[in-house]
Amino acid sequence: MAWTKERLESIARTRLGAAKLIVVSNREPYIHRKTPGGGVECIRPAGGLTTALDPVMQACGGVWVAHGSGNADRQTADQYGQIGVPPGDPSYLLRRVWLTPEDEAGYYYGFSNGSLWPLCHQVYCRPSFSPEHWEAYQRVNEQFASVVLEEAGSGPAVVFVQDYHFALLPSLLKAARPDLVVAQFWHIPWPNPETFRVCPWASEILRGMLGNDLLSFHTQHHCNNFLETVDRTLECRLDREHFGVTSGGRHCQVRPHPISVDPELSTTYLGDDWEQRATALRERHGLGDRPVLVGVDRVDYTKGIPERLAAVNRLLVRHPEWKGRFHFVQVGAPSRTDLSEYRDLNTRIAELTDTINQEHGTPDWKPIVFLNEHHGPEQVTLLYRMAAGCVVSCLHDGMNLVAKEFVASRSDEAGVLVLSQFTGASRELTDAVLVNPFDVNELADGMLSALTMPAEEQRRRMRKMRKQVEDNNIYRWAGMLLSDVAKLVDEPDPESEPELEEMSSFNEMSGMIASATAMSLLQLMGAS
């Protein structure tokens, strides 16, 4: 039975019962910002988390608590920082949290992205640890805890915490309200114990995360790394058979759930006029009718963008017959620009682009087009659809949703995915051209394969990848997570539940499941 928005809606109703769903993340799904003309625009941020969670929230409803980072966010929200989203057709509530510039600097730029981000990604960027940043991180986690508790009121709630910005939040919530059900999804990799233990606050972070009833990563490998790290750092009982940790009288289950996308969305984003828009885009950037390879990323040192450009250069050196015959279009959304590593990387990519274009280009042809600005989902999907191939060369990535979005957008069953073997996505999309991005020859060969692969082979590979993404879409991810929360109290598997249409003929059974669920959730929430 296929996983759809409607099926998730129904699962959420059964599984959550009367409990309110509260999602917490740093990044908000809709950002309001002032335009130069004095108006206000609403943008969708770059990054996998919000792309993935927004359809889930649209299906389940509830409240999404996040940092209000746009300069027009206050004026568009009410006095409590609340606003119904998506704009125009609201289906859930966004509750914005206001941070001081000092706290944003310490908690977001400092500890989250200067300490935890490089610590968890094995890309040889040394993490920095500042006591001031750590203090801001603790403060902001406490601030979010009080907002979540306010939103939960006194009733039952399931709090679904997102990512490394909130390692302390689960235990803060449990300390205040042991009856809350708390689950966390860690969107980035978890490193091995040797790497993690350099963090001066390793124990505090792990204790914070063990406040969860369920802690989830993209892959079993990251779950194993986490369990090993806990084992070497804290006094606690590890259940290696069932993947869990018992500490301070509480149990935390650790499970993999590979995140995904809503494949249907690409049709909406493309619209009926995509071919005209593709022609206009080709004219705007002087692409002619040449094949285009694309890369779509935040400008981040984990994404392997310089490595990708070096591979374009390599391809042209080793295969000069390709000069003048293709383009590489890199969308690079500026990201975390308050950090010097990110600003420097942006400059380096722009310089590398110029150098390679000068080396190989002609007055009529530039091999690389660097689009160094934020692109919305409609523009990105258009690029995916018109490309001969998409290059994802991350040096390390928990999942990488660009790979899945590209596949989802290719209903024509054409196009080649060149995919780093160091992404979580490479475990699922095995029909991609898998490459080691540290190996410039291999990456250049991967790009050449994308330019030369026969249509029949493209179709064979793309068909399989599309089936993978369709079967394992974002609704399945959320449904399985909800089910795992429920399974903590012996719930049945939603994969084996009767079809929604069949439910009426199984009245007795669904009634039993519903009352068992309600009872189990109450027990789980300690409200017997």
Ligand code: F6P
């Ligand atoms: O997945 C990691 C992550 O930090 C997500 O939270 C987010 O989707 C993405 O990277 C973008 O990062 P930021 O929110 O810092 O711009």
